[in-house]
Amino acid sequence: MNETSGTAAAQPTERIPAAERREQILAAASVVFGERGYSGATTDQVAKAAGISQPYVVRMFGTKEKLFLEVLARALDRLIVGFRQIIAEPREPGDDEVELLAARLGAAYVDLIEDRGILLSLMQAFISGHNPVVGAKARAGFLEIYRMLRDEAGFPPDAIREFLADGMLFNTLLAIRLPDIFDEDPDAEELMRCTFRGKLDVVLGATAAEAAEHA
Amino acid sequence: MNETSGTAAAQPTERIPAAERREQILAAASVVFGERGYSGATTDQVAKAAGISQPYVVRMFGTKEKLFLEVLARALDRLIVGFRQIIAEPREPGDDEVELLAARLGAAYVDLIEDRGILLSLMQAFISGHNPVVGAKARAGFLEIYRMLRDEAGFPPDAIREFLADGMLFNTLLAIRLPDIFDEDPDAEELMRCTFRGKLDVVLGATAAEAAEHA
């Protein structure tokens, strides 16, 4: 199409509007930061994952830190907006109102953090409490979720604790890649099942299928 | 004592047996790795925290990675040994046998991860699932805890899930330094209290006291 030399090998990177390229970089950065951590990730790895050159990544976001903060803000935003949407859905009052809403929120959460980039970017932020900027964002985000469950969802304290605790355990089991060793150690799958009591078979089905496919 | 020049300013670093120095380095490394992560921490920071020179740190452990693995192994070991000790304690059978044991284990866990180095080293390991060596250790450690609760403590699945989930939530709230903003945002303390339902007032008291002192 737009090649001038007939047998060009390395395609000269399509020209793409900055706004769109920005999204590509953020998506790539989410994965790379998630895998290697803020310090462990390099702007060059992000660039390669996004299919562009390293200087372009830096110029687009100014510094590596600003890029990371943007990735984190996006992840938190998706989480909060997603939850708020579900809570806003009309629901009829009843005995199991809280339980049902918790299940819906849980499913949404699972959907979200199956994106490993989002999961790990969030967890990276959790352990950056010492960093004034990142730490403050992590605390603020966590508190906003708490207030949402308390005020908008109307959860009683025990339901909040259980919901958050289960979420953090799920985070951890996914982060350590427990499903990766389902076939090596049956206890791994047992722990995963024990964690979800079948109430989230969707996820388990997906990850187990992945594992089976890989075996 | 062993000063040759009377007015020596920079003390020439006391000679200490290698084994003891090793422990000092491991203690310092636990803190530094916990705060900055594996990639973010430098051997020089560890050295300074331990009060020795950077090359000595490297020579003692060969590489930075080996040092980190040793720190992680220590943390996991303290956790596992500590739990096993409590489980082995004689206890009379009864209705609340599991609940009581869970409370004891919880208290021990809290004691342990109040050492921020241990808390964060463990959490660093959790999000290193992609790293073959660190990831494998994290998975193995988590599974060992699971088996201990199931086989040695005799916990039913629900008790295991609840125990682990509460632990992970506690990890997270401590990691993001929620107690640091108790005085800025009353919801922070409320979330912390909601999380523990007063069953672990020891901890809350300690961190609140810290915060008050700082205010």
Added chain:
DNA sequence: GGATGTTGTAATTGAATGATTACAAGATAG
């Protein structure tokens, strides 16, 4: 009291990496 082992550091090196600069090529307006 010399030889050997242990405990330590200063100086340096080589690689990695975030950031900058300078430049090129395509699009768009006048």
Added chain:
DNA sequence: CTATCTTGTAATCATTCAATTACAACATCC
């Protein structure tokens, strides 16, 4: 057609940092 803006890269710089080397001071053994 020329000027300008946008989208992109190659080359390079300055810094950081893990690791190495070479050496010094103390201790212990014969």
